[in-house]
Amino acid sequence: MNKSENNNFETLKQALKLKRHEIPPPGYFNNFSSDVLDRIRAGESGGRESFAERLQTQAPWLIDFIRLFETKPGLIGAFAISACLVLVFGIVLAERPDAAPQDFMATAGGAANNQAATETVALTDPVLTPAGDSAGGIVASTNPVVSLQPATGLFGQQNPLFQSASFAPVGH
């Protein structure tokens, strides 16, 4: 089978050599380069080009990169897995709840340290708590609505949503 197939291919290759004897009209190449240069001087473009052709000449590395996937299908899987991992990592990082609140607590803790006289922590009714204790400050709270509420308003009136926190260490 191989022998006859090879023989046939040899015959085919001989027949294909016939194509080498197909030649353009005599003198065809005499003006070819001057025609090309005339068109270049006239500012002509090299015909309409597709997006793929433009990429081929301007970013051949991208075409090579894409073709790498064609020749090595395993790379497609590796690339897809890496892309998924990056995506999952990004989502997990974005959903971590600790980053911003930690900063806020640190700020609030600093404010509390400035008021070192108050060492008691207790959730108290806003009405019972003197506004002056932390007037103008930002008060920490587990209540998200009131957490950033100042103790007093612009004109000195007490903020009804304000909750003061006090802390009493055990044993004192």
Added chain:
Amino acid sequence: MSDPAMTPDSNQPEGMLEGDLVRHARRGDLAAYDQLVKRYQERIYATIYHMTANHEDANDLAQDAFIKAYQALKTFKGGSSFYTWLYRIAVNKTINFLKQRKNKYHLSLNDLDFNAENDPDLVALVSHKTPVRDAGLSELQKKLNEALLKLSEPHRMVVILHDVQGMSHEEIAEIAGCNVGTVRSRLFYARQQLQGDLAEYMKPA
């Protein structure tokens, strides 16, 4: 003593190496580019002609390829030879053209040169008792071109660059941007297809 006018001068475009010509052409030296066109015009034209089987289309596409290459010279980094890079442009342009034309082709074949009947391979081919001898080379030429046009563009490109133009698998792989194994398999498949289409001409009587 030789005539100085006849001695190749490395300062003149005619005597320059390819790399120097490319460098000069990149700076806008059209005389240098003219030399590059003259060096490769026949091979580029022939490749496109064999792909399209149409002289007029090959003429337009070959000119377009050289113009495109001149405009894109600034992006030529020299990673491959200019010749390979130029071939890539020409082949991509031709494949793009053929895809737009789809299957509507019109043969406009060039004449066979006078040496065709003296080519030892062709003499061997027609000297066998095959139908080819009766059909004549012109008939075979037509059938061969029709069979080539039935191949997909990538398969046609490989068989033309290898079996007609005489390029190596490695060179074709670089031009086509694929690996050598792909070139080999495409070549095998293309030959099988051609063999099937030209069965009546290929089998011994």
